[in-house]
Amino acid sequence: MPVTDDPQSDDDAVAKAVKSLAARTNFPVAFxxxxxxxxxQVKHVIGARTKFLEELRVVPQRGLGGQAVAEQRPRMTADYRSNPRITHDYDRQILGEGIATLLAVPVVVNxxxxxxxxxxAWDPASMSGVVAAPAFQVAEELATELRIRDEVRRRLSRTNHGAPTGTMTPAQREELRESYAELRSLSASITDQALRARLEGIERRLAGISGLAGQSTAAPATDIHLSPRETDVLACAALGATTAEIAAQLGLKQGTVKAYLGTAMGKLDASTRHAAVTKARLLGLLP
Structure with missing residues (x-):
């Protein structure tokens, strides 16, 4: 089960998704x-003319939404009232709002x-009369957001137990470096500034843990500053990823990856990417 110690944050993400669905489709009601x-538990409703939907609670396998959850695929009906293929447990809420056409898209995470x-929509419509595809995209974007939030909470939970003392085993250090690179990749895929700031906080904590556990002295002071993207590509390169693999992981073109590697190597006065990684670690810029 996912970590759920920050449900309000997830509710905010759902609210944004409902708003986006309303804006990107021609459905007059989104919830x-x-x-x-x-x-x-339906908590976010846009465009409704009544309050019926605000009390909607849907059990898996029941109603159109419950079927979507159980089957993990979108379900749609152009005439809700007369559709014999769904249970009508929630007629009071759906018909109370006057909805005829209904689309239910599950949000599936891992x-x-x-x-x-x-x-x-309040009027019956043919399957081609509504724009459903953007709703699928919104659900996928929300799933990605929730997955990232789960990962943030998982990393926070692990690092909040305190920094380890002593010397890390090679396996522990490799896991830390993989975690750092994964977080850099996740951070590159989101636009939520608050969530990005939390990710960056975890990244700094991981880098600090690496220094505390693996160095007898603090990293030397440096005036070298890598850009976020330079750090991203170096973190991936540190795990042995090729240029093509880094590009795929970060959603960049290979030429762009090479450019970032080049500027990072220049700042670090390194002739190879591996030398750049080594110096970045010595300076505390990478774990």
């Missing part, structure tokens, strides 16, 4: 929520349904 205590996003 959604995450699974808690075994049911989808193979687990975490919530549902809905788009609704």
């Amino acid at each position: 959604g929520g995450l699974i808690a205590d075994g049911e989808v 193979g687990e349904a975490r919530g549902v996003l809905y788009g609704g």
